[in-house]
Amino acid sequence: MDHGTVAIYDQRGLTWAATHATAGRRAEAASFADRVAPGALRLDMGCGAGRYLPHLGTPAVALDASAVMLAACRDTVPDALYIQADVEHLPFARHAVGGAWSWMTHLHVPRVRLPLALWDLHRALAVGAPFAIQLLEGTHEGHDLPGDELGGRFMAGWTPPRLVDVVTGAGFDIEPGSVVVSGDELRLRARRARTLADTVRPGMRLLVCGVNPSLYSADAGVGYGRPGNRFWPAALASGIVTRDRDPLDAVTRHGVGMTDFVKRATRTAAEVTHDEYRQGFARVGRLVEWLAPGAVCFVGLSGWRSAVNPKAVAGLQPESIGGRPAYLMPSTSGLNARTTVGQLAEHLAAAAAVADASGAG
Numbered sequence: 527m528d529h530g531t532v533a534i535y536d537q538r539g540l541t542w543a544a545t546h547a548t549a550g551r552r553a554e555a556a557s558f559a560d561r562v563a564p565g566a567l568r569l570d571m572g573c574g575a576g577r578y579l580p581h582l583g584t585p586a587v588a589l590d591a592s593a594v595m596l597a598a599c600r601d602t603v604p605d606a607l608y609i610q611a612d613v614e615h616l617p618f619a620r621h622a623v624g625g626a627w628s629w630m631t632h633l634h635v636p637r638v639r640l641p642l643a644l645w646d647l648h649r650a651l652a653v654g655a656p657f658a659i660q661l662l663e664g665t666h667e668g669h670d671l672p673g674d675e676l677g678g679r680f681m682a683g684w685t686p687p688r689l690v691d692v693v694t695g696a697g698f699d700i701e702p703g704s705v706v707v708s709g710d711e712l713r714l715r716a717r718r719a720r721t722l723a724d725t726v727r728p729g730m731r732l733l734v735c736g737v738n739p740s741l742y743s744a745d746a747g748v749g750y751g752r753p754g755n756r757f758w759p760a761a762l763a764s765g766i767v768t769r770d771r772d773p774l775d776a777v778t779r780h781g782v783g784m785t786d787f788v789k790r791a792t793r794t795a796a797e798v799t800h801d802e803y804r805q806g807f808a809r810v811g812r813l814v815e816w817l818a819p820g821a822v823c824f825v826g827l828s829g830w831r832s833a834v835n836p837k838a839v840a841g842l843q844p845e846s847i848g849g850r851p852a853y854l855m856p857s858t859s860g861l862n863a864r865t866t867v868g869q870l871a872e873h874l875a876a877a878a879a880v881a882d883a884s885g886a887g
Contacts (some may be wrong), residue, residue: 530669542676554658616647724813728817743791760858853876
């Protein structure tokens, strides 16, 4: 999160906390606690001085980037586990956390960095774990929010549609009716789905879009993770990545992001419905328009044929998506034996060439 904002909390956060000690939404915190599995760790992300921690149940982990606020929280609830860390870099093993509470914390993360922050949270949460988040509603982003009581804090506002897209792309199922705007606050409830989270960021060279995750890949936490899938061997052969089955390295070092038409994981792509393709294509289009990668490479013909052009063939498409070029390539599944790894690598290299010619937005 924004380091200058952490320094402000170190310097003046306790004064702010003292004047807001009785404010907040404790009933929401108690409701969240009831949805966490008994005995599972529940994470207070940006615990501050401990306004919500006593209401989140046990066992609890209090996390904050500010050492001063963390110490004050420990005085309030001495029997929790305390960790000084950044919400964008969580120090937890995969599936180690049973629920996450983020109340006016992720608003200190720039909007374009929230997808990867939520990817990290998805990694740390157990399947089915509840997630509650409250942010600033609106379009403001910067250090100059009018009325900021501490002054100088970085804050990023969100509109409901954009937040829903990002949380959905991060691999969460949003609870029906939970998206609420109250004054200048926007909140929602979700659960960590058995699926993959997007690995996306601004300045991507190429965005790779699959049809939907397999159950194997969802459980492994890596797209195209099954040993018989040829995506990663082809990607390595094409030179667009240098590490096998490492989507985070792909996006952070090489600008190769990953998403899917449909987030629901299935045994086969044949289980995906036309309506899911249509809705997923719309979400991916909004993602592309927002982050503007050089191009989008769609892996597998079925999604594009269902949502865009039933007669499409592999190669650069006449249609664009989100204002960026679209390249369509054959499936990398081992079931598609007629297409070799070398041919798949040629398609990925061609898609990257299209992206380089277009340039990231």
